[in-house]
Amino acid sequence: MVLSVTxxxxxxxxxxxxxxxxxxxxxxxxxxxxxxxxxxxPASNGSSKVVASDGTECLVSVxxxxxxxxxxxxxxxxxxxxxxxxxxxGFVQGIASTLSKVLSTQLDRSCLRLTxxxxxxxxxxxxxxxxFSHPLTLISFAVYSALNSTQLPKxxxxxxxxxxxELPTFHDYDFxxxxxxxxxxxxxAICGKNVLVDPASNESDVANNGILVTWNNGKATxxxxxxxxxxxxxxxxxxxxxxxxxxxxxxxxxxxxxxLGGI
Amino acid sequence: xxxxxxxxxxxxxxxxxxxxxxxxxxxxxxxEFRSVEIELGDDYGDVTVTMGKTKVxxxxxxxxxxxxxxxxxxxxFFISTETSPMAGPQFENGNNTGEDEVLCSRIIxxxxxxxxxxxxxxxxxxxxxxxxAVRADVHFLNCDxxxxxxxxxxxxxxxLHFKKPDVSVSGEQxxxxxxxxREPVPLGVLHVPICVSFSFFNPExxxxxxxxxxxxxxxxxxxxxxxELLRDGTLTVTLxxxxxxxxxxxxxxxxxxxxxxxxxCHKAYKITEAITDQINNVLKADATARNQYAAxxxxxxxxxx
Amino acid sequence: xxxxxxxxxxxxxxxxxRWNELRRLECSINTHANASDGSSYLExxxxxxxxLVTGPQEPKLRxxxxxxxxxxxxxxxxxxxxxxxxSKSSHKNERRVLEMQTALVRTFEKNVMxxxxxxxxxxxxxxxxxxxxxxxxxxxxxxxxxxxxxxxAMYDYISGVSIGLYDTTPLLDLxxxxxNAMSSVTLGxxxxxxxxxLLLVEDKIPLDRMESVLAIGIAGSHRIRELMDKELRxxxxxxxxNMST
Numbered sequence: 001m002v003l004s005v006t007x008x009x010x011x012x013x014x015x016x017x018x019x020x021x022x023x024x025x026x027x028x029x030x031x032x033x034x035x036x037x038x039x040x041x042p043a044s045n046g047s048s049k050v051v052a053s054d055g056t057e058c059l060v061s062v063x064x065x066x067x068x069x070x071x072x073x074x075x076x077x078x079x080x081x082x083x084x085x086x087x088x089x090g091f092v093q094g095i096a097s098t099l100s101k102v103l104s105t106q107l108d109r110s111c112l113r114l115t116x117x118x119x120x121x122x123x124x125x126x127x128x129x130x131x132f133s134h135p136l137t138l139i140s141f142a143v144y145s146a147l148n149s150t151q152l153p154k155x156x157x158x159x160x161x162x163x164x165x166e167l168p169t170f171h172d173y174d175f176x177x178x179x180x181x182x183x184x185x186x187x188x189a190i191c192g193k194n195v196l197v198d199p200a201s202n203e204s205d206v207a208n209n210g211i212l213v214t215w216n217n218g219k220a221t222x223x224x225x226x227x228x229x230x231x232x233x234x235x236x237x238x239x240x241x242x243x244x245x246x247x248x249x250x251x252x253x254x255x256x257x258x259x260l261g262g263i
Numbered sequence: 264x265x266x267x268x269x270x271x272x273x274x275x276x277x278x279x280x281x282x283x284x285x286x287x288x289x290x291x292x293x294x295e296f297r298s299v300e301i302e303l304g305d306d307y308g309d310v311t312v313t314m315g316k317t318k319v320x321x322x323x324x325x326x327x328x329x330x331x332x333x334x335x336x337x338x339x340f341f342i343s344t345e346t347s348p349m350a351g352p353q354f355e356n357g358n359n360t361g362e363d364e365v366l367c368s369r370i371i372x373x374x375x376x377x378x379x380x381x382x383x384x385x386x387x388x389x390x391x392x393x394x395x396a397v398r399a400d401v402h403f404l405n406c407d408x409x410x411x412x413x414x415x416x417x418x419x420x421x422x423l424h425f426k427k428p429d430v431s432v433s434g435e436q437x438x439x440x441x442x443x444x445r446e447p448v449p450l451g452v453l454h455v456p457i458c459v460s461f462s463f464f465n466p467e468x469x470x471x472x473x474x475x476x477x478x479x480x481x482x483x484x485x486x487x488x489x490x491e492l493l494r495d496g497t498l499t500v501t502l503x504x505x506x507x508x509x510x511x512x513x514x515x516x517x518x519x520x521x522x523x524x525x526x527x528c529h530k531a532y533k534i535t536e537a538i539t540d541q542i543n544n545v546l547k548a549d550a551t552a553r554n555q556y557a558a559x560x561x562x563x564x565x566x567x568x
Numbered sequence: 569x570x571x572x573x574x575x576x577x578x579x580x581x582x583x584x585x586r587w588n589e590l591r592r593l594e595c596s597i598n599t600h601a602n603a604s605d606g607s608s609y610l611e612x613x614x615x616x617x618x619x620l621v622t623g624p625q626e627p628k629l630r631x632x633x634x635x636x637x638x639x640x641x642x643x644x645x646x647x648x649x650x651x652x653x654x655s656k657s658s659h660k661n662e663r664r665v666l667e668m669q670t671a672l673v674r675t676f677e678k679n680v681m682x683x684x685x686x687x688x689x690x691x692x693x694x695x696x697x698x699x700x701x702x703x704x705x706x707x708x709x710x711x712x713x714x715x716x717x718x719x720x721a722m723y724d725y726i727s728g729v730s731i732g733l734y735d736t737t738p739l740l741d742l743x744x745x746x747x748n749a750m751s752s753v754t755l756g757x758x759x760x761x762x763x764x765x766l767l768l769v770e771d772k773i774p775l776d777r778m779e780s781v782l783a784i785g786i787a788g789s790h791r792i793r794e795l796m797d798k799e800l801r802x803x804x805x806x807x808x809x810n811m812s813t
């Protein structure tokens with residue numbers, strides 16, 4: 001929705017006041033309700049769908065392939081498709097590069113290791129059907145639930161194949177659950193001195209800046225960086241806001257993980 | 264920039280009113296195909312097909328390349344159908360993503376390439392490393408409707424007429440014999456698909472077409488450009504002489520009764536037969552013209568029969 | 569492929585159906601109420617298709633505007649993960665996809681009452697999450713449902729189905745194994761009539777067998793129309809019940 005200058009200025013001031021007054025009545029560290037569905041694509045190894053209350057919807061499919069890990073360096077490939085945006089637009093490519101960097105560096109490669117020669121290669125395809133606010137948090141939730149519901153074929157041949165020239169063979173129908181710790185990406189909006197978690201589209205429109213915080217293995221990790229959420233209100237980020245955002249994520253992330261883990 | 268061909272309202276009303284009265288502007292009957300002229304050039308695989316004012320030129324050429332990795336025993340075959348403003352102002356240079364261009368090229372592709380009209384396995388020279396790549400370049404010289412039909416005929420005549428240089432293989436060594444040294448060999452054509460396009464007009468309103476029982480839709484064969492621009496729907500049927508439907512494409516447009524469509528297929532078969540015979544005659548005449556001195560050059564004694 | 573028995577002498581197909589049986593068809597409408605004006609989710613066997621319709625709305629470009637009627641545009645997104653084997657290339661701008669989009673636009677142009685919405689655009693977005701043969705027919709069914717959900721005036725349903733010809737037996741509603749093993753025909757039938765809005769044959773079929781193939785296809789499409797109609801009526805009843813409470 002397009003807001004007028006007056007509306008924007010009113011919204012900005014209420015978000016910057018202490019405590020912040022968010023238009024949907026949320027607290028600063030409160031997320032919008034989401035719905036998560038998993039395992040609905042039998043042709044993929046893992047799949048998930050996350051729908052936010054504003055209609056933003058994100059689908060993730062995880063497929064695997066057996067590769068020789070001496071030949072193929074990247075074991076995780078991320079592809080992002082956002083409906084209504086061109087694939088080569090800065091917005092889509094920015095999200096795709098952030099995601100693939102985080103996932104390919106922080107996913108534990110040993111979980112994908114099959115034998116001494118072969119590994120699984122994961123193809124993570126993200127499809128955003130409709131996005132009203134910045135979709136990165138939602139995508140990250142979807143990737144998290146997709147990877148945590150991923151079932152990989154069960155190896156029945158020996159895992160030591162350095163000397164024998166054989167391809168790994170798999171059980172006909174048994175699967176092993178992929179057990180890997182998946183990083184979560186949180187977007188936060190900064191309004192004045194306040195830090196707001198999970199900004200809605202109208203909040204993004206008036207935020208002074210956005211901050212991306214990554215959470216993995218129980219702590220905030222790199223990358224932590226700024227995100228441009230709009231073009232009108234952008235100003236620099238004070239170190240205090242940065243610290244506040246990390247502190248806030250440290251508070252909420254365990255709860256989020258618990259909620260996502262319950263699915 | 265492409266310029267749409269626009270037909271004045273008065274003229275379009277006139278054309279449709281004529282069709283209602285069973286008349287066409289060029290005095291053809293509804294199920295009459297325009298007479299097809301096939302001209303063969305001096306080179307093998309050089310064909311010009313003329314249907315009324317529509318003129319299509321097709322040139323077949325071949326080179327030696329490497330086959331696809333997953334199909335080591337098959338040669339390559341491409342058909343390129345590029346429209347240019349030469350055919351008419353409605354076509355843009357270098358832009359082949361227009362709806363009609365895509366449909367046209369896909370239908371020819373399906374009719375000729377997908378149906379296996381050309382024996383691609385016969386193009387293999389050394390499995391996995393060398394094969395012939397045959398290219399059919401279709402040029403649209405003038406447009407007055409019936410592009411698909413004309414270009415399909417042009418490509419097929421081209422393939423039947425074309426001869427590739429003879430090769431001999433000994434081990435990995437491949438020798439290409441120039442055409443003037445050794446008689447070139449024809450391509451393996453497995454069947455001759457012929458496309459016939461129908462155009463549908465709705466003389467009543469849309470409701471009658473969908474809900475009514477009258478089935479009064481007008482169906483004409485081989486529309487001219489004007490008729491093509493005014494039509495409500497089209498159907499392209501591709502058949503061969505073996506009574507096989509190779510491809511049918513009715514990509515939307517005016518809904519038509521299934522029985523009418525079946526009738527169209529049967530009408531198309533008659534046309535297919537006639538055109539196939541014509542193609543064979545043209546090729547035979549060309550072959551005799553090229554070989555008129557063969558009898559003198561031959562060292563064999565002619566057998567009395 | 570050859571070791572699979574496509575049609576057993578007992579008359580059973582690879583997935584256990586008989587020759588004239590459809591696959592499981594499940595559909596729901598208004599699935600993405602916030603994201604679009606009309607939406608549907610359709611499962612036809614293992615095909616899973618999301619269709620979103622936005623409009624009638626003002627066209628984004630002036631040049632897309634028609635003063636007498638609405639324009640329809642179709643954007644087909646076949647996801648890379650839709651088949652068992654992930655495709656290496658994105659399917660956007662493939663000629664095959666462009667052809668399907670054009671065919672879908674032309675199919676629905678004649679069925680939507682475009683003259684009621686002059687100067688507007690109706691955008692149809694389709695996401696194919698999974699495909700297993702007979703994709704075109706699932707797309708047609710999905711669009712029909714989404715257009716109905718959007719409240720756009722149409723003359724009738726268009727229901728699609730694919731039929732194959734195995735030797736001399738027509739098989740209804742092919743899955744991908746069957747589709748690769750035999751030639752197939754795709755139909756788009758208008759309502760309960762015998763009128764075909766779309767007819768695509770992509771492989772060789774004997775001319776004399778066409779009629780029986782079309783007959784079984786039309787019967788199958790009518791059945792699909794019934795199934796969709798039933799679901800829509802159920803949806804309508806639910807909505808009405810929610811409104812009165």
